[in-house]
Amino acid sequence: MSVEPSPDGPGKKSLGPDLIIPVGAVLFTLYYFSTIIDSPWTAQVSAFFVGAILLLLSFVFLAVTGLRVARGQADLRMDGLLAPRSVALRRLALFALTLSYIFFIDRLGFTITTFLFIFLGMFLLSGWQRAKKRLILALSAVLSVGGYLLFVVAFQRRFPEGPFEQLFKALVASTGGG
Amino acid sequence: MDEVGLSFFAELFAHTFGFWWVIIPAIFLGLIVGAIPGFSAANTIIILLPLTLAMGEEIGLVFMVALYCSSRMGAGIPAILVNIPGTAGAAATPLDGYPMTKQGKGPQALAISFVSSTFGGLLTTIVVLFVMPYVAQVVYYLHSVEMIVVMLFGISLIATIAARDTLKGLIAGFFGLMIGAIGADHVYATPRGTLGFLELYDGVPLIPALVGLFAISEAFLIIEGESILSKKGQVLMRDAKWAETFEGAREALKRWWHIVWTSLIGLVIGVVPGAGAAIASFVAYQQSKTFSKTPELYGTGHVEGLVAPESANNGVTSGTLVPLLVIGIPGGATAAIMLVVLQFHGTTVGPDLFIQKPLLAYGVFSSMAVTYVLMILTVFPLARYMSRVTMVSTVYIAPVIISFTLVGSFVPRAYVFDMYLALAFGVIGYIARKTGYHVAAILIGVILGPLLEQYFLRALKMSKGDIMVIFSSNIGNVLWVCLLLSLAVPYLKERHRKRSAARDALRRGEEAELGGTTE
Numbered sequence: 001m002s003v004e005p006s007p008d009g010p011g012k013k014s015l016g017p018d019l020i021i022p023v024g025a026v027l028f029t030l031y032y033f034s035t036i037i038d039s040p041w042t043a044q045v046s047a048f049f050v051g052a053i054l055l056l057l058s059f060v061f062l063a064v065t066g067l068r069v070a071r072g073q074a075d076l077r078m079d080g081l082l083a084p085r086s087v088a089l090r091r092l093a094l095f096a097l098t099l100s101y102i103f104f105i106d107r108l109g110f111t112i113t114t115f116l117f118i119f120l121g122m123f124l125l126s127g128w129q130r131a132k133k134r135l136i137l138a139l140s141a142v143l144s145v146g147g148y149l150l151f152v153v154a155f156q157r158r159f160p161e162g163p164f165e166q167l168f169k170a171l172v173a174s175t176g177g178g
Numbered sequence: 179m180d181e182v183g184l185s186f187f188a189e190l191f192a193h194t195f196g197f198w199w200v201i202i203p204a205i206f207l208g209l210i211v212g213a214i215p216g217f218s219a220a221n222t223i224i225i226l227l228p229l230t231l232a233m234g235e236e237i238g239l240v241f242m243v244a245l246y247c248s249s250r251m252g253a254g255i256p257a258i259l260v261n262i263p264g265t266a267g268a269a270a271t272p273l274d275g276y277p278m279t280k281q282g283k284g285p286q287a288l289a290i291s292f293v294s295s296t297f298g299g300l301l302t303t304i305v306v307l308f309v310m311p312y313v314a315q316v317v318y319y320l321h322s323v324e325m326i327v328v329m330l331f332g333i334s335l336i337a338t339i340a341a342r343d344t345l346k347g348l349i350a351g352f353f354g355l356m357i358g359a360i361g362a363d364h365v366y367a368t369p370r371g372t373l374g375f376l377e378l379y380d381g382v383p384l385i386p387a388l389v390g391l392f393a394i395s396e397a398f399l400i401i402e403g404e405s406i407l408s409k410k411g412q413v414l415m416r417d418a419k420w421a422e423t424f425e426g427a428r429e430a431l432k433r434w435w436h437i438v439w440t441s442l443i444g445l446v447i448g449v450v451p452g453a454g455a456a457i458a459s460f461v462a463y464q465q466s467k468t469f470s471k472t473p474e475l476y477g478t479g480h481v482e483g484l485v486a487p488e489s490a491n492n493g494v495t496s497g498t499l500v501p502l503l504v505i506g507i508p509g510g511a512t513a514a515i516m517l518v519v520l521q522f523h524g525t526t527v528g529p530d531l532f533i534q535k536p537l538l539a540y541g542v543f544s545s546m547a548v549t550y551v552l553m554i555l556t557v558f559p560l561a562r563y564m565s566r567v568t569m570v571s572t573v574y575i576a577p578v579i580i581s582f583t584l585v586g587s588f589v590p591r592a593y594v595f596d597m598y599l600a601l602a603f604g605v606i607g608y609i610a611r612k613t614g615y616h617v618a619a620i621l622i623g624v625i626l627g628p629l630l631e632q633y634f635l636r637a638l639k640m641s642k643g644d645i646m647v648i649f650s651s652n653i654g655n656v657l658w659v660c661l662l663l664s665l666a667v668p669y670l671k672e673r674h675r676k677r678s679a680a681r682d683a684l685r686r687g688e689e690a691e692l693g694g695t696t697e
Contacts, residue, residue, distance in 0.1 A: 018346075018613045021606075025353040032356060032371040036363075043363035043370060045638060045645075046631035050359065054352040061345055081612055087402050094398065098580055102597045105585075114581050121577025125401055143578060151585075158592045159585060 015065050016078040022058040029054050093124055109162020110152070115144035187307070187544070190537065194544045197240045200233075201549050204244035205556055211245075212252025213264045219249035223515050235523040236538065239516065243499075243542055244549040246512045250455070250495050251295040251553065254488055258287045259567055260406065260579065262393040266384065266625055267455025267491045269392075269618045270463045274476065274483030281479055282407055282414030284565030289426025290481060291488045292558050297434070298441030298489030300550040302496040305445065307543050310500055319653060320450055322636035326648055327657040328450070329630045332457040334661055335464045336619045338668050343614060350610060350619035357382055357620070358627015364635060377595040386587040386596045387624045390603020391610070391617040393583035397576040398608050404571055415569055423562045429481045436482055437489045440466055444490030448497020455491040456622055462490030464664070496546060503527055503539055516542075 029051040036044045068074040082088040097120055105113040119140035123131050151157045152165070159165075208219060223230065223242050230238040253264030258275035271291065278287035320328070333355065337347030360371040361381035372378040400406050407415055414422075430437070440462040447458035466486035467476045476483045502513040520527055531539045567575075587600040607617045641647035649655060 017609065020609050021346075021353065021613065021615050022349055024606075025349060025356065028353075028371070029356055031373075032359070035370050035372075036368070039363065039368045039370070040366055041643070042365040042635055042638075043368045046634040047356070047359050047370065049634070050352060050355045050627075050630070054349065054356055057345065057349045057352060061349060064345075081609070084402060091398055091401060094401065094576070094580075098394075098584070098601060101581065102584065102594065102601065105588075105597070106594045110585060114585070117581050118577045121580070122573055125573040125576060126571075139574065147582060147585075151589075157589050160588065160594065 012072070013068075013074040014077040014079040015068065015074045016076045017081040019062065019065060019076070020081075022061045025054055026058045029058075090125060094121060097121055097124065105160045107162065109165045110159040111144050111148045111164040112162055113160075114147060115140050118143055186536070187540070190540055190544045191548065193537075194240070194541060194548045197237065197545065197548070198552060200237055200241050201244040201545070201552055202556060204241050205248040205549065205553055208245040208248030208250075209252035209255070209557065212249030213255045219246045219512050223512060230519060235520070235525065236541065238519055238523075239538070239542060240545040242512070242516055242519065243545045247299060247492070247495055247546055247549045248553060248557075250299075250492055251292065251557065254291045254295065254491075255288065255564060258291055258484075259284060259565060260400075260575065261396045262579065262583070263388070265455070266388055266621060267459060267494065268487070269456055269621055270459040270487035271484065271491075273463065273487070273618075274478070274480050277477070277479035278484065279565070279568055280406060280408055280411055282411030282418070283422070283426075283479065284415060284568045285418050285422040285562045286426030286429065287479075287484060288561035288565055289423045289558065290430040290484050292554070292561060293427050293430035294437050294485045294488040295492045296550045296554045296557075297430075297437050298444065299492035299495055300547055301438060302441050302445040302493040303543050303546045303550065305442070306496045306500060307540060307547075310504055310543075321651070322633040322640070323648055323651045323654045324657060325450075325633040326630065326637060327654050327661060328457075329626045329633065331657055331661045331664070332460065332626060333619070333623060334665055336460045336616075336622050338464070338664060344665065344669065346613075346615045347619050350615040350617075351623045353615075354620040354623015354625075355627045355630060356623075357387075358624040359631060361628070364632065375595065377591075377593055377599075381628055382624055383587075383591060383596055383599070384625060385590050386600035387603050387621060389583045389587040390600040390605075391607035391621050393579055394600060394604025395607030395611055395617065397579040397583075398604065399611060400572045401576050404573070405569070406572060406575070407568055412569070415565070418562065418565070420562060423558075426561070427558070430485055433482060433485050436466065436485050440486040441489040441493035444493025445497040447490075448494030449500050454498075454625075455494040456625060458494045458497075459487035459491045460618075460622070462486040468667075496543065499542055499546075503531060503542060 101117040122136045253268035257263040257268040257271035261276040333351035443462045444458040
């Protein structure tokens with residue numbers, strides 16, 4: 001990574017992470033071209049124009065990086081992408097938790113899933129020992145229910161529905177509000 | 179039109195002030211919806227359309243205008259405090275706003291933003307009232323060829339501003355344009371680059387892109403520290419009083435000339451349909467940096483770096499309504515909804531509107547001006563308290579940002595897919611931030627991608643497929659030269675600066691050597 005010097009030597013930069021976006025851009029552009037190769041020109045022209053410039057820029061960047069590596073000014077280590085190491089594990093766990101949040105929100109609805117996500121997320125980041133358990137519990141409850149009342153009830157937004165939302169709707173309907 | 183004089187305007191403003199009871203709730207609602215990604219003013223107006231239509235033409239219009247203006251300001255609040263712009267129009271705001279917050283200058287930054295926004299918006303509104311027919315002429319000079327260059331110009335500007343390395347900035351911008359080109363083509367509906375996802379046939383939705391690139395990536399970054407503030411910033415924020423808020427206002431007012439010209443940039447760009455606040459704020463930022471005596475301070479929490487985008491994006495607000503009222507072309511989504519409301523009430527927009535219904539036509543801008551005046555009184559006192567959010571530990575902030583912004587990306591289309599998409603953009607944003615490819619450049623690319631293609635197709639249709647059409651217009655060619663200059667000048671200036679520094683160092687070394695020999 002450009003900001004962190006490599007342990008190999010002073011001033012030597014780890015440029016591995018810097019290559020992810022240009023390499024990704026090249027691969028995506030080539031994939032994009034493959035999807036339009038048989039299309040009419042109207043579907044191709046803008047993409048070929050933009051894609052060609054992107055390929056050119058990416059190759060220039062890759063060439064410059066290659067030159068720096070060849071001169072010994074940099075290396076291609078991937079250090080730093082998840083740095084600092086002390087947070088790397090928590091960051092990956094939070095990412096997994098976020099993926100689970102999206103997976104379950106369609107099944108359990110906004111309120112319950114958000115409650116669980118905020119609760120577990122805050123626990124994860126603060127650590128079990130240091131966590132202020134009551135505060136986290138209260139915050140998770142207030143934010144998830146408050147979010148539901150503000151966005152769904154007040155602003156009439158379509159949020160994923162689950163048992164809580166259905167129960168709330170049934171309660172409102174039974175009291176004559178719906 | 180002859181009857182329109184100063185007494186008419188005085189009467190108009192007095193009349194508009196009478197709607198304070200509509201404007202104040204709309205201001206607070208606009209601040210909330212502007213601050214939350216996915217809850218734009220346009221969407222909120224659509225949701226509240228039944229209410230707006232029931233209100234009657236004049237009150238409905240006043241309500242929409244007030245909501246529109248305050249949402250623009252609201253979008254800057256999370257941009258400054260947590261580096262997450264509420265809308266793409268505030269994408270340039272965190273460049274200097276967020277570093278100020280990290281230094282513990284949250285109240286000052288918010289006050290600067292509020293003052294620049296209100297005065298920029300107020301000034302351009304007043305200017306528009308008097309020069310509306312002339313400003314609207316801009317639309318007639320910009321056709322598809324010129325718009326192609328404007329779009330590429332926008333990308334190159336952002337590339338040179340947002341990223342420290344121009345090459346990285348350009349790669350980010352063009353990568354964004356490529357992502358923006360995903361979806362079925364406009365003529366034959368051929369799917370392109372969709373990776374097989376039906377949900378991408380309509381193109382990449384902007385809210386998940388905004389949420390992912392800014393909010394999700396930021397949430398994964400801020401957990402590196404316990405607070406988003408630096409140690410010094412924490413001390414400053416703990417001791418912050420009203421004085422800091424007033425200091426921010428003073429700092430902004432001292433730069434009144436800066437507010438004037440950057441908001442006018444916003445006004446002119448706002449008049450061009452489709453260009454929007456995102457481009458305007460970056461252009462204003464770049465111009466501000468170019469003409470600054472201290473360009474090296476930009477990006478470190480410089481006052482002028484915050485004043486410029488905030489004044490400009492509020493200048494856009496008045497600008498987008500000009501083509502709507504003068505020639506009947508809405509300059510943006512909110513303006514388009516206003517057109518629908520006006521048509522519902524049987525009002526035809528266009529030049530005749532100013533003769534047949536002057537109170538209504540000019541009333542749009544007078545309600546805008548009144549909104550800005552009331553905004554100073556209602557929003558400014560909030561700066562001190564809003565900035566307190568930065569004192570909350572990242573342990574609590576990060577999960578809340580992730581959950582609420584992800585759900586925000588679900589809102590526009592109600593697809594869970596969009597939440598996954600936001601997470602994917604979050605990963606791209608995280609890598610981009612860690613490696614110096616600015617996320618704003620990618621986002622602007624995603625926004626401009628589909629527009630660029632539309633203008634490309636139009637230009638090529640007119641020229642019967644001749645690609646050289648992009649160099650066929652005089653205005654376009656001038657813009658091409660400006661584009662090349664905007665890329666070359668920073669590079670040449672940097673080269674010149676390095677050479678001068680090397681020369682100075684050499685001279686100092688020789689002098690020191692000479693001094694040593696003499697002794």
